[in-house]
Amino acid sequence: AQKVTQAQTEISVVEKEDVTLDCVYETRDTTYYLFWYKQPPSGELVFLIRRNSFDEQNEISGRYSWNFQKSTSSFNFTITASQVVDSAVYFCALTPLVFGKGTRLSVIA
Amino acid sequence: GAGVSQSPSNKVTEKGKDVELRCDPISGHTALYWYRQSLGQGLEFLIYFQGNSAPDKSGLPSDRFSAERTGGSVSTLTIQRTQQEDSAVYLCASSLESRRQPGAGGYTFGSGTRLTVV
Numbered sequence: 001a002q003k004v005t006q007a008q009t010e011i012s013v014v015e016k017e018d019v020t021l022d023c024v025y026e027t028r029d030t031t032y033y034l035f036w037y038k039q040p041p042s043g044e045l046v047f048l049i050r051r052n053s054f055d056e057q058n059e060i061s062g063r064y065s066w067n068f069q070k071s072t073s074s075f076n077f078t079i080t081a082s083q084v085v086d087s088a089v090y091f092c093a094l095t096p097l098v099f100g101k102g103t104r105l106s107v108i109a
Numbered sequence: 110g111a112g113v114s115q116s117p118s119n120k121v122t123e124k125g126k127d128v129e130l131r132c133d134p135i136s137g138h139t140a141l142y143w144y145r146q147s148l149g150q151g152l153e154f155l156i157y158f159q160g161n162s163a164p165d166k167s168g169l170p171s172d173r174f175s176a177e178r179t180g181g182s183v184s185t186l187t188i189q190r191t192q193q194e195d196s197a198v199y200l201c202a203s204s205l206e207s208r209r210q211p212g213a214g215g216y217t218f219g220s221g222t223r224l225t226v227v
Contacts, residue, residue, distance in 0.1 A: 033213045043198065045218035091151060095213050097142070097168075101151035 002027050004092050006100035013082050014108050021077045021103045023092030029053075034068065034075045035093040039102070045091070051075060082107045111135075113219035115201050121225045122191055130186040130222045134203030141184050142204070142216065143176055147197040155199075158184065159206075191226045198223050 003026040013019045025034065036048040049059065051068050059066050063080045079086055082105075089102040114133040122128050134141050143155040154168035158178045169175070173191075178184040188195055198221040206214030 033215075035215060037216075037218075042220070044220045045200065045202075045216070047215050047217065050213075050215045093152075097154045097157065099144075099152040099154075 002029075002094055002096070002098040004094050004098050004100035006090075006092055006103050008103045009101070010104045010106070012106045012108060015084060016081050018078060018080050019082050019105065019107075021079075021090050021092075021105065023075045023077065023100060025073050025075065025092070025094045027073075027094060029095075033095040036066065036075075036077050037091045037093060037099075038088045039091065040088040048077075048090075079105075084109050113201055113203050113217050115199075115219035115222050117222060118220060119223045119225075121227060124193060124226055125190055127187065127189045128191055128224065130188075130199050130201075130224070132184045132186070132201030132203075132219060134182065134184070134201070135205075135217055136182075138203035138205050138217070139181070140204040140206050140214065141178055142202045143184070143186050144200045144202065145197045146200060146221070152200065155186070188224075191224075193226045196224055196226045 005024045007022055032053045034051045038046045038048055049066055056068050056070055065078045067076045084107050087105060087107045089104045091102045092100040113135055116131045120128055139160045141158045144152040145155055146152050156169055156176045157165040173189045176186045200218055200221045202216035202218045204214040204216050
């Protein structure tokens with residue numbers, strides 16, 4: 001069965017700190033996609049990244065970076081120099097259709 | 110439209126009443142999903158529509174829940190005889206993808222309908 005585990009329920013950091021959100025998944029599929037979504041206080045889910053299971057290259061987008069390690073079934077998300085606007089719930093997801101329970105990130109000024 | 114539109118944004122209903130939640134996906138998106146998010150919880154898959162294929166209803170929690178998608182576009186999620194445990198935010202998402210890999214196209218989510226059953 002598919003499963004996504006986000007062990008960190010809540011994280012609180014001071015602005016400008018780096019923070020890593022963990023995501024561990026389980027699947028028997030050989031081909032799958034992993035995602036990260038952001039849910040700010042407004043409630044709408046915002047797509048951040050999609051990663052194909054065959055592509056283990058790490059990705060950086062501005063202050064965001066993602067570390068995909070198939071050997072440990074992990075797809076971790078790092079925010080560098082965090083800002084108050086990064087405060088949100090972040091969800092990791094796995095095809096088909098499985099989301100983790102989310103990590104609530106609070107960035108304090 | 111430019112995004113996924115859901116209505117109403119908030120709905121308060123009495124226990125035992127039926128409710129209908131509407132989702133208008135992005136024009137041209139073939140796939141449409143309904144998820145439920147209870148307070149402090151992750152997203153729980155409910156139902157998935159892809160083109161003209163039979164929907165994947167495997168996530169519907171009981172036979173009080175049903176959904177349809179007319180003309181491959183707008184979808185309505187109906188909850189009959191609502192219970193207090195149905196209180197949650199109901200999220201709709203659409204995607205441009207093939208049925209062979211649900212979710213692979215990435216979702217665009219609506220803002221959700223917050224349902225409160227009193």
